[in-house]
Amino acid sequence: MSSSIIELKKVVKxxxxxxxxxxxxxxxxxxxxxxxxxxxxxxxxTIISLLATLLVPDDGEITIxxxxxxxxxxxxxxxxxxxxxxxxxxxxxxxxxxLTFFGRVYGLYGSNLKERVTTVLELVGxxxxxxxxxxxxxxxxKRRLNIAAGLVHQPRILFLDEPTVGxxxxxxxxxxxxxxxxxxxxxxxVYTTHYMEEVERLCDRVAIMxxxxxxxxxxxxxxxxxxxxxxxYLGLPRPSSEPLLPDIRAISQVLTATEEKGRxxxxxxxxxxxxxxxxxxxxxxxxxxxSLEMLEPTLESVFLHLTGKRLRD
Amino acid sequence: MKKILALTWKDLKxxxxxxxxxxxxxxxxxxxxLVISYALSGAFSAAEHPIQILAVNQDAGTQAATLLDRLxxxxxxxxxxxxxxxxxxxxxAERLIIERKRAFALIxxxxxxxxxxxxxxxxxxxxxxxxxxxxxxxxxxxxxxxLGSIQGLLERASYTAKIPKGVEDFFxxxxxxxxxxxxxxxGAGLDEPGSRGLREQRTPAVTLERIAPTGxxxxxxxxxxxxxxxxxxxxxxxxxxxLLAVSVLREKREGTFRRLLVAPVSRMVMLIGKWIPxxxxxxxxxxxxxxxxxxxxxxxxxxxxxxLVIVSLAAAATATGLGxxxxxxxxxxxxISGLTVLLLLTxxxxxxxxxxxxxxxxxxxxxxxxxPHAWALDxxxxxxxxxxxxxxxxxxxxxxxxxxxxxxxxGVWRFRFE
Numbered sequence: 001m002s003s004s005i006i007e008l009k010k011v012v013k014x015x016x017x018x019x020x021x022x023x024x025x026x027x028x029x030x031x032x033x034x035x036x037x038x039x040x041x042x043x044x045x046t047i048i049s050l051l052a053t054l055l056v057p058d059d060g061e062i063t064i065x066x067x068x069x070x071x072x073x074x075x076x077x078x079x080x081x082x083x084x085x086x087x088x089x090x091x092x093x094x095x096x097x098x099l100t101f102f103g104r105v106y107g108l109y110g111s112n113l114k115e116r117v118t119t120v121l122e123l124v125g126x127x128x129x130x131x132x133x134x135x136x137x138x139x140x141x142k143r144r145l146n147i148a149a150g151l152v153h154q155p156r157i158l159f160l161d162e163p164t165v166g167x168x169x170x171x172x173x174x175x176x177x178x179x180x181x182x183x184x185x186x187x188x189x190v191y192t193t194h195y196m197e198e199v200e201r202l203c204d205r206v207a208i209m210x211x212x213x214x215x216x217x218x219x220x221x222x223x224x225x226x227x228x229x230x231x232x233y234l235g236l237p238r239p240s241s242e243p244l245l246p247d248i249r250a251i252s253q254v255l256t257a258t259e260e261k262g263r264x265x266x267x268x269x270x271x272x273x274x275x276x277x278x279x280x281x282x283x284x285x286x287x288x289x290x291s292l293e294m295l296e297p298t299l300e301s302v303f304l305h306l307t308g309k310r311l312r313d
Numbered sequence: 314m315k316k317i318l319a320l321t322w323k324d325l326k327x328x329x330x331x332x333x334x335x336x337x338x339x340x341x342x343x344x345x346x347l348v349i350s351y352a353l354s355g356a357f358s359a360a361e362h363p364i365q366i367l368a369v370n371q372d373a374g375t376q377a378a379t380l381l382d383r384l385x386x387x388x389x390x391x392x393x394x395x396x397x398x399x400x401x402x403x404x405x406a407e408r409l410i411i412e413r414k415r416a417f418a419l420i421x422x423x424x425x426x427x428x429x430x431x432x433x434x435x436x437x438x439x440x441x442x443x444x445x446x447x448x449x450x451x452x453x454x455x456x457x458x459x460l461g462s463i464q465g466l467l468e469r470a471s472y473t474a475k476i477p478k479g480v481e482d483f484f485x486x487x488x489x490x491x492x493x494x495x496x497x498x499x500g501a502g503l504d505e506p507g508s509r510g511l512r513e514q515r516t517p518a519v520t521l522e523r524i525a526p527t528g529x530x531x532x533x534x535x536x537x538x539x540x541x542x543x544x545x546x547x548x549x550x551x552x553x554x555x556l557l558a559v560s561v562l563r564e565k566r567e568g569t570f571r572r573l574l575v576a577p578v579s580r581m582v583m584l585i586g587k588w589i590p591x592x593x594x595x596x597x598x599x600x601x602x603x604x605x606x607x608x609x610x611x612x613x614x615x616x617x618x619x620x621l622v623i624v625s626l627a628a629a630a631t632a633t634g635l636g637x638x639x640x641x642x643x644x645x646x647x648x649i650s651g652l653t654v655l656l657l658l659t660x661x662x663x664x665x666x667x668x669x670x671x672x673x674x675x676x677x678x679x680x681x682x683x684x685p686h687a688w689a690l691d692x693x694x695x696x697x698x699x700x701x702x703x704x705x706x707x708x709x710x711x712x713x714x715x716x717x718x719x720x721x722x723x724g725v726w727r728f729r730f731e
Contacts, residue, residue, distance in 0.1 A: 052575045074577060082575040088568035090323065092330040097323075104319035105576045133330075149572065 005030040005157060005188050006051060011060035013046050013212075020046040022212035023060070028190060028205075033183050035203030036192040037303070043212040044192035045085065048159050051190065052082045065156065078106060081155030085162045087142045088149070091135035095126050095145050098134060099152050106153035116152050124148040124178060140171025147178060157188045164198065176201060196299045208303055215306045223302045230271025231305055234264040234278060235291030244287065251277045261308070263291065271296065316578055320586025321593070324560065328594060331556075339598060363391040364459060365671070367406045367418035370394060374426020380470045381419075387462065407446060407526045413691065414678075416451040416671040417459050420444040428518050429471055443467060445523045450698045452540055452669050456523075464521050471519055529699045538612040543693035544666040546602045547686050550595050550632045551660070555653040557591040557636030559646055570730040584725065588633055595629035615696040620703040624696065627713035628689040634720030635685070641727040660684040665691075685716040 006028035013021040021043045028034045036044040049055045050062060053073040062069040064076045089098050099117045108116055121127045124144040134142060143163060150158055160179065164172045179202055183189055193199060199206050200220050207217040216223055236244065241264055248257045248266060253274035255267045268274040271294055282289055295301035329335070366384070370377045385392045395401055396409065406418035421443055428441040445463060447456050564570040564587075573583055603621070606612040614621060639656070643649040661667060663677065664686025670678050681687045692709035695701035 054571065054574055077575060077577040080575065082572060084568045084571055086568035086571075088572040090327060090569060091567070092327055093323070097326065101319060101323045102572070102576070105316060105573060105578055107316075107577070109315065 003030055004028060005065055006034075006190070007061075007063040008047075008050075009061045009063075011047075011050065011057045011062060013043075013050060013055060014058050019212050021050065021057070024212075024214055026207060026214060026217065028188060031183070031186060031188055032204040033179065033189045033191060033202050035199040035206040036190065036209055037194065037196070037199050037206050037299070038209035039194055041211075042194075042209040044194075044209055045161055046212075047209075048082075048161050048190060048192055052080060052159050053077060054082075078153065079156045081150035081153065081158040083147050083150040083158065083160045083163055085165060087134075087146050089134050089142065089145060092133055094131050094133055095121065095137075095148075096130040098145065099148060102149045103152045108153060116154070120148045120152050123151070123181070125174065138171075140167050140174065143167050143171060143175060144178070147175065151182070155187065157190065158182060160189060160191045162192055162194070164193070164195065196303075200299055206299075208306060210307045216302070220299060223299060224297050226302060226305075229269050230267075230274075230297055231295040231301065232266040232268060232271060232275055232278065233291070233293040233295075234266060234289065235262070236264065236282070236287055237290065240285070240287040244281070244285065247281055247285075248278065251281070253277065316582055317586045317589065320583065321589045324587065324590035325593070327560070328556070328590065339601060364389060364417065364455060365391050365393060365415055366459065367396070367401055367409060367415050368392050368394045369401050369403050369406050369418065369420045371403075371423045372421045372425040373423050374430065376426035376429045376470055377421035380421075380466050383466055383469075384419075384463070389458070390462070410446055410448050410526045411528065413448065413671065416448040416455075416669070418444075418446040419463060420446065425519065431518065440518050440520070442520050442522050445521055446526055447523055448671065449525050449529060449700070450540065450669070450694045451671065455669070460521070460523060467519055467521055525699070529701065538606055538610040539698050542602065542606045542610075542612055543690055543697055546599060546693065547628065547664065547689045548657070548661045548666040549602060550598055550628055550689075551635065551657050551686065552653075553591050553595045553598070553629075553632050554636040554639050554657065555649060556594070557588075557633060558640040558643060558649045558653065560591075561587060561637075561640035562643065562646060562649060565730065574730055580730065583730070584637075584728065588637060591636060592629055592633045595632055596625060599625045599629065613697065615698075615700065617696055617702040617706075620696045620701070620706050621693075623703065623710050624689065624692040624706055624713075627710045627717065628685075628692075630717040631685045631689065631713045631720065634717040634724065637724030637728070638720045641724050641729070660686045663687070664689075685713055688712045688716070 004027040006026070008024050008026040011021055011024045011026075012019065024043075024047065026047075036047060038044050046055065050057055050069075051064065053069060053076060056070070065079050067075045069076060090101070093101070096117055099120060100113060103113045103116055118127070121130050124147060126141060126145060126148070129137065129141065134145060137145065143166075147160070147163060150160075163179075164175055167175065176198070179189060179191070189202075191198070191202060203220065205217065205219050206223060208215045208223065216226065218226070241259065245257055245259070245264070248254055248264065251274060253268050253270045254277075255269055257264055257266045259265075266274065266278070275292075275294060279289070295304060368381050368384075370381065372378070381392055381394065384390055393401070393415075396405060401418075403420055406415075406420065409415045410418055422441045424439065424441050425443065428439045431439050443463070445460060447459075564573075570583070574580070603612075603614060607614050635656075639649060639652055643652050663681040664670075664684040665673075665681060666686055670681050670687065673681070688709050692706045692713070695706050695709070
């Protein structure tokens, strides 16, 4: 990984009164797989649509491969491949006809086009079904062809917008392998998803999004480490929690303890040991515990920690 | 250009795989031509719509006026002897027919009464002609009804002018009959001498001659196909609206437009690439419809191939333009179907594709002029039926062009790719 290939500076996108992307700063390095993780409506698709030149930002600046999208979108388009969420294919045409068409749209012709179509069909494992109409394909095969259509013109950057939605586990693994292989060939990939395991498996770096904002951006390990060794949420009766705070902070495994939304949020260096100490403390002070939640250090708990809600809420 | 070709070729391939679309666009109009043409051969009832007949009375005597009074008494006809407050002239009557405002004009010569009232209707006596100017596109059934009725009245006028009062009394029941057939059947009811007398005097001093307006080169009367094919051709080509609008909607729904928007293709190229295949399909459709009608039904295509080409190009541009417009208005396939059926059937009827416009009420005829169907149909009829040539149809092609520009203009302005 080297220089940044995509840069977003203070990008804002509104739809009517709703802010879909709220002052986002972001940079993607050349050759990395970059994940945008967030629940539905977080703004992932809006960001990928802005990057794919489908939308124009209301504010801010986007640069791809050194070209400012505001002035040089035409120069950027041949450099990017876009795989939308939906199967953007012509169902009555064959797989080869679809790829040939999209190749022509990108200016490929003759033997070069033929060669690219054959290569891409092989890459996604559809060579034996090349002449069949797409409408006869399974969901997974359509997904693979959908990706192939974004690759036929050999883009430098590939935008994949939730490419595994509605796909069976076998096809999902197949897609993961393709994405990794493409990345090995040097293609920078921006990947949106709300599946934690996809990000954990594929992405070099992840931006966690919610309500149009980037809440955290780091490697998967970096994000998980932010939770330390776990977070405990402790619900206590109202008058008892505040006097108890100094004693809680004094526990050796506790890093921080704050009151948040009527509960105590306790970040720890060892969640299990800290929990034992906390229960002992409450028992000694005769304070009953109303609720207790322990977050192990995973990406899911990072998300919960950052947003206060689960990823699939 | 190569990208436009790629877009065009892709859509043609998709169209060829859509059997339903092919059936809709090619077969349905033909079914209409066959079924309705046969159904119409004798189905028109004159009593339902009074047929407007212009009358130019140049007769110095009273016989023409009497005949016109009798014609007015018939429920099937309405007779107009004046236009916009002044008495009709021959030139004005011809102009009104050429302008499609009326389909029939009856012209009485100045010596009409003199000839009728002459004692002997013998070969050496006076003769004259009453002219019936007929728009060649007037439906055969209606034209024959008008012709037969006037012929019957002329015979009656001829005999009442020469035969004693008692015979006139015999003809009184003919008052509201509408065809020579009825006149003949009543004639057959006379006693033998009287009947013979009628038949012997059939060598008429007054003859009725059907002619086309000056300037129309009509070699023979149009057949049922020449009368119906233009109407159903125009009706048929506008069904491209449905195919085009559905295709656009699918591109939006399936996300292929979205994918193309990311490609280095301008929106205008995408739109042109989307429009051209349907324009070509429309042209092929017209060629097949007119070609098959010519080969199978021996229908004359007129004498201006260039005229047919320019009218077809303009009609197809208008139809596909309307398709682009409908694609911007409808958001679902059901909306497209509903809108297309509603729009096309209404426009087709108002434009005269099913029922000749000249038998419609005046206000409906005026409304019909705001439909592209009326202008396309008129242009085809000018070429196929009225014997006009390339230059004569150019004004109508111009009007179709205006329709196309308006449809495309609004369509492109309102077009959304997502």
